[in-house]
Amino acid sequence: MALVKKVYVVDDDESVCRALQILLMTFGFEVQTFNSPQKFFDSVLIDDPGCLLLDIHMPGLDGWAVQKKIVESGSKRPVIFISAEKSDIATGRALQAGAVGFLQKPVNGQTLVDMINAPADDFESRVK
Amino acid sequence: MKPEIIAKDALVPKRLSKIIVSGNLEDRVRRQTGELKIQKGQLKQGADREKLGADRERHGAHRERQGAEREKQGADRERLGAVREKVAEEQIRVRTKAMDATLDGIFIIDARSADFPVTYANSAFYQLTGYSKSEVIGKNYFLIYGYEVNVRVLEEIKQTLRQGKSFHGEMLNFRKNGEKFWSLLRLAPVRGAGGLITHFVGIKTDITLMKQQDLEIQEQREELLHVTRVGKLAEFVSSLAHEISQPLTAILSYAQAAQRMLNGREPQLKEILDYIISDDQRAVEVIRRLRALLKKSKPVFESIDINLLIHETVTLIMTQITIMHKTIKFDLSEALSPVQGDRIQLQQVLLNLISNSLEAMEECSDSLELLIRTRRSDSAGMILVEVTDSGCGIPVENMEKLFGHFFTSKPDGLGMGLSISRSIVEAHGGRLEARNNSGRGATFYFTLPVKPVLQSGI
Numbered sequence: 001m002a003l004v005k006k007v008y009v010v011d012d013d014e015s016v017c018r019a020l021q022i023l024l025m026t027f028g029f030e031v032q033t034f035n036s037p038q039k040f041f042d043s044v045l046i047d048d049p050g051c052l053l054l055d056i057h058m059p060g061l062d063g064w065a066v067q068k069k070i071v072e073s074g075s076k077r078p079v080i081f082i083s084a085e086k087s088d089i090a091t092g093r094a095l096q097a098g099a100v101g102f103l104q105k106p107v108n109g110q111t112l113v114d115m116i117n118a119p120a121d122d123f124e125s126r127v128k
Numbered sequence: 129m130k131p132e133i134i135a136k137d138a139l140v141p142k143r144l145s146k147i148i149v150s151g152n153l154e155d156r157v158r159r160q161t162g163e164l165k166i167q168k169g170q171l172k173q174g175a176d177r178e179k180l181g182a183d184r185e186r187h188g189a190h191r192e193r194q195g196a197e198r199e200k201q202g203a204d205r206e207r208l209g210a211v212r213e214k215v216a217e218e219q220i221r222v223r224t225k226a227m228d229a230t231l232d233g234i235f236i237i238d239a240r241s242a243d244f245p246v247t248y249a250n251s252a253f254y255q256l257t258g259y260s261k262s263e264v265i266g267k268n269y270f271l272i273y274g275y276e277v278n279v280r281v282l283e284e285i286k287q288t289l290r291q292g293k294s295f296h297g298e299m300l301n302f303r304k305n306g307e308k309f310w311s312l313l314r315l316a317p318v319r320g321a322g323g324l325i326t327h328f329v330g331i332k333t334d335i336t337l338m339k340q341q342d343l344e345i346q347e348q349r350e351e352l353l354h355v356t357r358v359g360k361l362a363e364f365v366s367s368l369a370h371e372i373s374q375p376l377t378a379i380l381s382y383a384q385a386a387q388r389m390l391n392g393r394e395p396q397l398k399e400i401l402d403y404i405i406s407d408d409q410r411a412v413e414v415i416r417r418l419r420a421l422l423k424k425s426k427p428v429f430e431s432i433d434i435n436l437l438i439h440e441t442v443t444l445i446m447t448q449i450t451i452m453h454k455t456i457k458f459d460l461s462e463a464l465s466p467v468q469g470d471r472i473q474l475q476q477v478l479l480n481l482i483s484n485s486l487e488a489m490e491e492c493s494d495s496l497e498l499l500i501r502t503r504r505s506d507s508a509g510m511i512l513v514e515v516t517d518s519g520c521g522i523p524v525e526n527m528e529k530l531f532g533h534f535f536t537s538k539p540d541g542l543g544m545g546l547s548i549s550r551s552i553v554e555a556h557g558g559r560l561e562a563r564n565n566s567g568r569g570a571t572f573y574f575t576l577p578v579k580p581v582l583q584s585g586i
Binding site for chain 2: 013015016018019020022023025026027057082084086105106107108109
């Protein structure tokens, strides 16, 4: 249980990646960022533990498509969508797609951390 | 008005002034005896003159054979005159009936009187204006227009008449009961012997229906332009909002991270970070409100005959096409099932593609023809619409960027048209693509499903 929780951030905006990384590090997470879904898929294995913070509006594969790909690969990775999109419609769609939740940008640090922590225990027990 | 005409008369040689005087006499007679008789009289005069000419000829030819035959000739002449008069009367009758049968208002104004009195009007004129014969004949022509009519147009007509020219123009008229109608008015001078203007003949056509159709087309065009503008603005604000929300997200996260790192130390710095956070949230709120304000209206899906929609859309910009001296050709497949779509949005797409093509052809002045094709697509359940121009084509390096936001090749373009068009077509379950033609120019084409699409949550 002394495991350092790992968070992956996928967002095409480099500054958003860096800022979320710094913020989450202050909460004690180990954070790895990617500014394209492809880079994420290239370096993170399906079974590597960790929660994914996923932007929706990205060139090429968008967030919805990335999440679909993850689900289809059989991975149980918890996914949290983050987007500037309006939250009420997107939240429903995110939950329907099997994600942990949706947060509208800009995200409040504590809210984000609570959402990451919520499924984490669950996740760890699943992986073990 | 009147002095001008008198002055003109004063300059007329004596021989002509005689005619004028006799004309005035005629006029007086006319007012007493009524229009038909005067016309008959005029025609009779003409017939008489003709008769006289014929007589003279005969007179010359038969000058040597006089005497005994002379009396007989006289009798013949009289008989002939009577026949001619009958023919003339018949002609007048037919002409008057014909005038009354036309749907255009026809009227004659006396140009020699400064009052411009109306001396004749056909049935259609009375029907059109709502006035009765006694309210029109002998009355000043301009009074028939009433007080609501555009004074400037009326003044223009007066000026034209005073100068002895023809008038041609459209104007809003009012019937006697105040009802509005649009009329096309044409006035032409009628010249008597010696070339002097004696009358004006006018034709008044009710063009209210045509005008209404014009206005309807105009309104539709405006509405479409408005929707397009709003669509562009919404799309613009949406991409702007997205671009701005990214740095705002970063700023908030940085500030919150800094606060956590301070962990209660440096209270002044913490306060500053609080201000940064609250201002960041203020900016976010402004953008959210802006977005809500320009929220895209939901598409209204209905069954649409794409060929009909193409024709309707082209009607909206026919004027532009004509002004640009371009022609538009259609190759529309008739055996197409209706598509499910939002009429206004699909019109927007068509209008955008046609306008782009026209502009592409404007750059190459010798290209004239635009082709719109429809047919069944190779992929099942889809129809294909193609807009082909003969312009300069699309440079290869622009091919990929064409449908992106803010991409434009025009100096005053916003770069939203094609990206909006593509998102509309995609929301309809189709695809919008472009290719360069093997000859010259480019083709933009899109597909639309004929079966209703399941609307996604977007």
